Amino acid sequence: MAAAWVRLCALVLIGVSSGAALAKDKTPSAIVVGGGLAGLTAAYELQNKGWQVTLLEAKPGMGGRSGLATSEWIGNAKAQPVLNQYLDRFKLETLPAPEFVRTPGYLIDGEYFSATDLATKQPATADALKRYEKTLDDLARSIDDPLNPQANSTLFALDQINVSTWLDKLQLPATARQLVNQQIRTRYDEPSRLSLLYFAQQNRVYRGVSDRDLRAARLPGGSPVLAQAFVKQLKTIKTSSPVTSIVQDKDGVTVKVGSVGYQADYLVMAVPLRALAKIQMTPGLDSQHLAALKGTNYGWRDQLMLKFKKPVWESRARMSGEIFSNAGLGMLWIEPALKGGANVVINLSGDNARLLQAFGDKQMVDQVLIRLHAFYPQARGSFTGYEVKRYSTDAGTGGAYLAYGPGQISKYWRLWERPVQRITFAGEHTDALYPGTLEGALRSGQRAANQVQDLLAGKSFDPAKAAPVAAAAAAGAVAAKESKGGFFSNLFGGSSSKGDKVEKAPAKAEPKAVDEAKQDKPGFFKRLFGGADKPEIKAEPIAKAEEVAPAPVPAPQAPAPVAPAPVVKEAAAKPAATKAAPGKHAPAHKPAHKPAETKKATAKSEPARKAVANTQAKAG
Numbered sequence: 001m002a003a004a005w006v007r008l009c010a011l012v013l014i015g016v017s018s019g020a021a022l023a024k025d026k027t028p029s030a031i032v033v034g035g036g037l038a039g040l041t042a043a044y045e046l047q048n049k050g051w052q053v054t055l056l057e058a059k060p061g062m063g064g065r066s067g068l069a070t071s072e073w074i075g076n077a078k079a080q081p082v083l084n085q086y087l088d089r090f091k092l093e094t095l096p097a098p099e100f101v102r103t104p105g106y107l108i109d110g111e112y113f114s115a116t117d118l119a120t121k122q123p124a125t126a127d128a129l130k131r132y133e134k135t136l137d138d139l140a141r142s143i144d145d146p147l148n149p150q151a152n153s154t155l156f157a158l159d160q161i162n163v164s165t166w167l168d169k170l171q172l173p174a175t176a177r178q179l180v181n182q183q184i185r186t187r188y189d190e191p192s193r194l195s196l197l198y199f200a201q202q203n204r205v206y207r208g209v210s211d212r213d214l215r216a217a218r219l220p221g222g223s224p225v226l227a228q229a230f231v232k233q234l235k236t237i238k239t240s241s242p243v244t245s246i247v248q249d250k251d252g253v254t255v256k257v258g259s260v261g262y263q264a265d266y267l268v269m270a271v272p273l274r275a276l277a278k279i280q281m282t283p284g285l286d287s288q289h290l291a292a293l294k295g296t297n298y299g300w301r302d303q304l305m306l307k308f309k310k311p312v313w314e315s316r317a318r319m320s321g322e323i324f325s326n327a328g329l330g331m332l333w334i335e336p337a338l339k340g341g342a343n344v345v346i347n348l349s350g351d352n353a354r355l356l357q358a359f360g361d362k363q364m365v366d367q368v369l370i371r372l373h374a375f376y377p378q379a380r381g382s383f384t385g386y387e388v389k390r391y392s393t394d395a396g397t398g399g400a401y402l403a404y405g406p407g408q409i410s411k412y413w414r415l416w417e418r419p420v421q422r423i424t425f426a427g428e429h430t431d432a433l434y435p436g437t438l439e440g441a442l443r444s445g446q447r448a449a450n451q452v453q454d455l456l457a458g459k460s461f462d463p464a465k466a467a468p469v470a471a472a473a474a475a476g477a478v479a480a481k482e483s484k485g486g487f488f489s490n491l492f493g494g495s496s497s498k499g500d501k502v503e504k505a506p507a508k509a510e511p512k513a514v515d516e517a518k519q520d521k522p523g524f525f526k527r528l529f530g531g532a533d534k535p536e537i538k539a540e541p542i543a544k545a546e547e548v549a550p551a552p553v554p555a556p557q558a559p560a561p562v563a564p565a566p567v568v569k570e571a572a573a574k575p576a577a578t579k580a581a582p583g584k585h586a587p588a589h590k591p592a593h594k595p596a597e598t599k600k601a602t603a604k605s606e607p608a609r610k611a612v613a614n615t616q617a618k619a620g
Helices: 002-025 037-048 081-087 115-121 123-141 151-156 163-170 175-186 196-204 223-233 287-295 350-355 361-375 408-412 438-456 469-482 487-489 505-518 522-528 605-613
Strands: 029-033 054-056 072-073 105-108 111-113 217-220 243-251 253-258 260-264 266-269 281-282 302-306 323-325 332-336 342-349 383-390 423-425
Touching: 029 037, 029 223, 029 253, 029 260, 037 054, 037 223, 037 438, 054 196, 054 260, 072 081, 081 223, 105 115, 105 175, 111 115, 115 123, 123 163, 123 196, 151 196, 163 196, 163 350, 175 323, 175 332, 175 342, 196 408, 217 223, 253 266, 253 350, 287 408, 302 361, 302 438, 342 350, 342 361, 361 383, 423 438
Parallel strands: 029 054, 029 266, 105 323, 243 281, 266 423
Antiparallel strands: 072 217, 105 111, 243 253, 253 260, 302 342, 302 383, 323 332, 332 342
16 A cells, blocks of 8 residues: 555656646747837747747738838948848848938928038028037937936926927027928927927937938838848748737736637737727736827828939939928938839928828829929929828827827836736837837847746846826926026026926917918918928927937837838838838947947037938838
């Protein structure tokens, strides 16, 4: 009897130990929701670490947000190290950027000006732009750590102010203000909807990064080419699979796509906030995350590509690279067409894009073509067609890229960098340094993959902590009033008593624009496209166009926009270049909490140029 009992115990022990061994040897699994560059990066990195990965994409093609241009501006390894790392790994070739496209040009009242021309022919405008750049550089320099922009009450107060209010105090001449508005609108959003702290923080990130580093090359085919390179490496991709619900428990995660369920140990959520808001989660997100889903501002953008049989502009203008106009053409650039001819890619951004929501694609193209034809009379005769991409009306995106509005950094800063139980988050909106850029998207995918690995290893993450909004806001207000003779007082031109009104500006901006549009029927398009508008009208954020940023910090990484790329072996979606190309290039590798630029920041009035150079990077 005793012998039988010993044998039974031995069998039980053997069973338990073998079961534990099997559990230990089990391949960990993860589901990645979202097939933009951030999701593709996360899936690729996890698969390389031996994980079983299933990628679910709601749309028929992979790649996420992207523009219409046939190639994309990118920075060199110093400006965008992570992007260049993947280009080398996948053996993707780039073309050096011509010297003349590395600085922006200007189309003022139909006449093209290079930066040099502007200084000679319109010295007042050139001087005003330099004054703006210098003031912006001083503001950016006041932020010691871009990862902690609201470090003190005075800086915190900047989050309660919108960029338009700050620009008003600079009292720029009309033409200069229109050009600055257009830069900002293209890169971020309407200046009246943009937090001054966010604007300053982004310029701080790119401070000291030269135009040559930021626009070092073109990536033929744009971000879809990179997306397809990732797609070829992944084993399990399911397109046309919109996720409807996610359930977490102590054993894993269950994801529903209609009536089909997928199970895994962990999940990477790599979709824009508007898309995430439509997914039912159990247990649900806390109040702060829910507020961020609804309250975080996204820039608005519509992108048009006008096709011509041949260039209709004078060759001496060498119109290529980013061109900012004061005449209602938004931000544009010109590039050779793949089959001859020439394409003009135009970004309509900010409230201009919002006002055009109800317009059909052809109506919108006609209005832009009318203005181009006024400058170049051969435009209509040479025009052959168009393509349109409307980020603003995309239900899954709800805009273009992250663009924090007044007060939002105080509430949501770095909120999505921390996991929620078994879910980690990726996407351009989750990267604190390079949101809205290819570099940021790739970095966010890497971070999310590393966090999933850490969760498997048993590491715990501190819950996201909201900034003490009420207390900090009060302290900031006091500091703003008391610093009469200090840096910020002088920076803003005296009393900061207007700060209280700032937060309300963004909310009123849209209604006001709509009302004016109704009352001003005869001059609607003239006003809409910037004819004789008052410079103060909705300022434009220095858009995150082509990614230009200092070396990225290893920790946060955000997804970048990519054109829809077909399923595993399908053709990639149209190239993304528009505003999205490399908007902000990531800084060189630096400590997890301080980007390389932080100490080397010595850019003298380069912030503006950098911002200008970021016109394509945003896309997730």
